[in-house]
Amino acid sequence: QVQPVESGGGSVQAGGSLKLSCAASSFVGSGYCMGWFRQAPGKERQGIALIDITTRTTYGDAVKGRFTISQDKAKNTLYLQMNNLKPEDTAVYYCAAVADGSRCRAMIPRDFTFWGQGTQVSVSS
Secondary structure, X not given: OOOOEEEOOEEEEOOOOEEEEEEOOOXXXXXXXXXXXXXXXXXXXXXXXXXXXXXXXXXXXXXXOOEEEEEEHHHOEEEEEEOOOXXXXXXXXXXXXXXXXXXXXXXXXXXXXEEOOOEEEEEEO
């Protein structure tokens, strides 16, 4: 059972940076997809960045060039480095995982089995 736990959220001014971490009890087997979604008030959950066991990454258009996803398999930890933050990045950020690397091709929340509790990121102008 994978239980992601996010940390690193907070408040920052536009143009600033934050780094989120997601500690997982274990990376899910020999093939997996893990990543980050976010949800702003009144909006649907949105895919941000995904990574699979081969370290192939997928990014949402809204964050390309600003956010970087990475993983430390030895520590069972996933990271999201967020640079040049904008007020529209304000949301609750969730870490998610599924034992199927093919799910990294599309950022569909319902494809993911395990979810963290979320961490708030607030960006002021």
